[in-house]
Amino acid sequence: MKKIITVANQKGGVGKTTTAVNLAAYLALLGYKTLLLDMDPQGNASSGLGCRAQADSDTLYEVLLGKCVLSGVIRKSNLPNLDLVPAHNKLIGAEIELVGQKGREYILKTAIGKLDDKYDYILIDCPPSLGLLTVNSLTATDTVLVPIQCEYYALEGITQLLNTIRLIKKALNPSLHLEGVLLTMYDVRTSLSQAVVNEVRRYFQEKVFSVIIPRNVALSEAPSFGKPVPLYDASSKGAIAYSQLAEEVIARG
Amino acid sequence: MKKIITVANQKGGVGKTTTAVNLAAYLALLGYKTLLLDMDPQGNASSGLGCRAQADSDTLYEVLLGKCVLSGVIRKSNLPNLDLVPAHNKLIGAEIELVGQKGREYILKTAIGKLDDKYDYILIDCPPSLGLLTVNSLTATDTVLVPIQCEYYALEGITQLLNTIRLIKKALNPSLHLEGVLLTMYDVRTSLSQAVVNEVRRYFQEKVFSVIIPRNVALSEAPSFGKPVPLYDASSKGAIAYSQLAEEVIARG
Numbered sequence: 001m002k003k004i005i006t007v008a009n010q011k012g013g014v015g016k017t018t019t020a021v022n023l024a025a026y027l028a029l030l031g032y033k034t035l036l037l038d039m040d041p042q043g044n045a046s047s048g049l050g051c052r053a054q055a056d057s058d059t060l061y062e063v064l065l066g067k068c069v070l071s072g073v074i075r076k077s078n079l080p081n082l083d084l085v086p087a088h089n090k091l092i093g094a095e096i097e098l099v100g101q102k103g104r105e106y107i108l109k110t111a112i113g114k115l116d117d118k119y120d121y122i123l124i125d126c127p128p129s130l131g132l133l134t135v136n137s138l139t140a141t142d143t144v145l146v147p148i149q150c151e152y153y154a155l156e157g158i159t160q161l162l163n164t165i166r167l168i169k170k171a172l173n174p175s176l177h178l179e180g181v182l183l184t185m186y187d188v189r190t191s192l193s194q195a196v197v198n199e200v201r202r203y204f205q206e207k208v209f210s211v212i213i214p215r216n217v218a219l220s221e222a223p224s225f226g227k228p229v230p231l232y233d234a235s236s237k238g239a240i241a242y243s244q245l246a247e248e249v250i251a252r253g
Numbered sequence: 254m255k256k257i258i259t260v261a262n263q264k265g266g267v268g269k270t271t272t273a274v275n276l277a278a279y280l281a282l283l284g285y286k287t288l289l290l291d292m293d294p295q296g297n298a299s300s301g302l303g304c305r306a307q308a309d310s311d312t313l314y315e316v317l318l319g320k321c322v323l324s325g326v327i328r329k330s331n332l333p334n335l336d337l338v339p340a341h342n343k344l345i346g347a348e349i350e351l352v353g354q355k356g357r358e359y360i361l362k363t364a365i366g367k368l369d370d371k372y373d374y375i376l377i378d379c380p381p382s383l384g385l386l387t388v389n390s391l392t393a394t395d396t397v398l399v400p401i402q403c404e405y406y407a408l409e410g411i412t413q414l415l416n417t418i419r420l421i422k423k424a425l426n427p428s429l430h431l432e433g434v435l436l437t438m439y440d441v442r443t444s445l446s447q448a449v450v451n452e453v454r455r456y457f458q459e460k461v462f463s464v465i466i467p468r469n470v471a472l473s474e475a476p477s478f479g480k481p482v483p484l485y486d487a488s489s490k491g492a493i494a495y496s497q498l499a500e501e502v503i504a505r506g
């Protein structure tokens with residue numbers, strides 16, 4: 001059984017990449033064959049796994065433009081059971097180059113459909129926008145995992161995101177549903193964090209994962225070593241929280 | 254003399270809105286007539302000044318689609334000398350609706366050109382992407398202020414941003430140049446913050462503002478009261494840092 005989970009939120013800096021990279025790492029460590037697709041031209045998920053794409057090699061960009069197949073751009077990561085499809089700057093061009101193309105929303109779905117069935121989980125990291133790259137991911141995916149930072153501004157974008165998910169579900173992907181809402185960067189020192197948690201729990205109820213990801217320096221240091229947090233500091237609070245998230249995702253089936 | 258400064262960086266959550274709102278507030282408090290344009294469909298800058306746009310009223314969206322003039326959508330803020338042009342969700346549609354239009358990059362520049370000369374500063378807050386809304390801002394502007402978060406991932410997007418600025422300067426706005434680079438969310442407790450500061454200073458040299466904005470809870474709490482930080486907690490470290498930034502911007506002339 002292959003499950004595709006997209007990590008999305010158009011609000012910037014809420015922990016999408018940190019969640020995609022570390023959830024993928026823990027799913028792999030728990031024995032599930034996992035593929036991480038980096039749909040963000042910034043390529044943070046790629047470098048978070050120590051795997052920068054070169055301009056002259058094939059990446060997700062070439063796949064979206066039909067120049068090669070997805071299986072041709074899969075790379076091994078520094079973790080067994082975890083593979084990566086890296087992003088590159090040039091991915092920015094895809095949004096413009098595909099504008100007129102018919103069926104452009106289904107390109108990623110078709111590309112994933114051609115993969116053989118060896119993965120248990122496919123995770124997709126999205127850029128902070130609701131453009132074609134995010135639309136492609138939401139069309140290809142089974143579920144969407146929404147990280148929400150424990151900050152005031154992060155609350156504001158939620159309705160816009162839910163509207164987009166509803167539109168995609170109606171027009172492009174009828175089986176799309178919420179994997180869950182993940183509260184991130186919880187800072188015990190501020191009352192604002194708890195106020196946001198209460199608000200999000202009231203709104204999303206059982207859709208909110210029980211684990212809350214705390215603000216934790218190991219999570220922001222690990223990418224500078226090209227490692228997911230379990231390979232950088234497995235006993236840190238951030239690492240423990242993401243391993244709990246993986247258990248919750250597996251339990252939801 | 255009217256100076257237009259765009260606050261931009263496609264990396265999400267680096268402090269663009271926090272910088273635009275609080276810099277605008279301190280320029281106004283120092284006696285400069287200031288206009289803040291919210292080009293981000295999330296509308297964080299609008300709500301950061303306590304001024305949410307309603308769906309049925311005219312906003313920047315209507316201006317970009319040529320349905321009304323900029324002076325018709327200007328609102329007063331809770332500070333003398335500071336006006337705001339609010340954003341609304343519907344601004345997302347502008348990127349798609351304007352795709353085929355000739356001269357679509359110059360729409361904002363033309364709209365600002367029609368304003369009478371009463372403002373000393375016009376600040377523009379951008380979304381976390383390099384799409385048409387950001388391109389319009391970079392085409393209309395005199396300079397660009399780039400906030401960079403003291404985090405590893407924030408370093409990665411810099412080359413992409415500089416490439417975009419160079420392209421815009423060549424093709425659309427020959428006088429475009431860097432207002433400066435602002436280091437944000439500096440956390441004294443982590444060595445990562447200092448490592449990023451050193452790296453950014455080495456790369457940008459005198460273009461980096463002397464003031465570094467510390468991570469400070471007043472900056473993240475103020476928006477939940479719809480106030481810029483000088484009206485929320487003027488003696489906080491965050492407020493003092495942004496007032497220093499305003500002095501530096503004025504001194505650069």
Ligand SMILES: Nc1ncnc2c1ncn2[C@@H]1O[C@H](COP(=O)(O)OP(=O)(O)OP(=O)(O)O)[C@@H](O)[C@H]1O
Nearest residue numbers: 012013014015016017018128214215216220265404
């Ligand atoms: N729980 C955490 N504790 C401390 N730092 C964190 C945490 N989660 C993420 N970070 C750091 O905060 C920054 C933003 O996180 P991240 O890049 O994962 O967000 P994003 O939503 O992917 O951003 P973008 O919108 O640009 O894609 C990064 O520098 C990351 O290292």
Ligand SMILES: Nc1ncnc2c1ncn2[C@@H]1O[C@H](COP(=O)(O)OP(=O)(O)OP(=O)(O)O)[C@@H](O)[C@H]1O
Nearest residue numbers: 012151265266267268269270271381467468469473
């Ligand atoms: N110096 C600071 N100290 C503490 N919190 C901050 C600071 N600067 C910004 N914040 C908070 O961090 C979050 C991200 O900042 P902000 O929204 O200004 O970034 P942005 O670049 O505008 O994000 P986006 O890419 O989504 O537009 C917000 O919740 C804000 O309140």
Ligand SMILES: [Mg+2]
Nearest residue numbers: 016017040044
């Ligand atoms: Mg990211």
Ligand SMILES: [Mg+2]
Nearest residue numbers: 269270293297
């Ligand atoms: Mg913003």
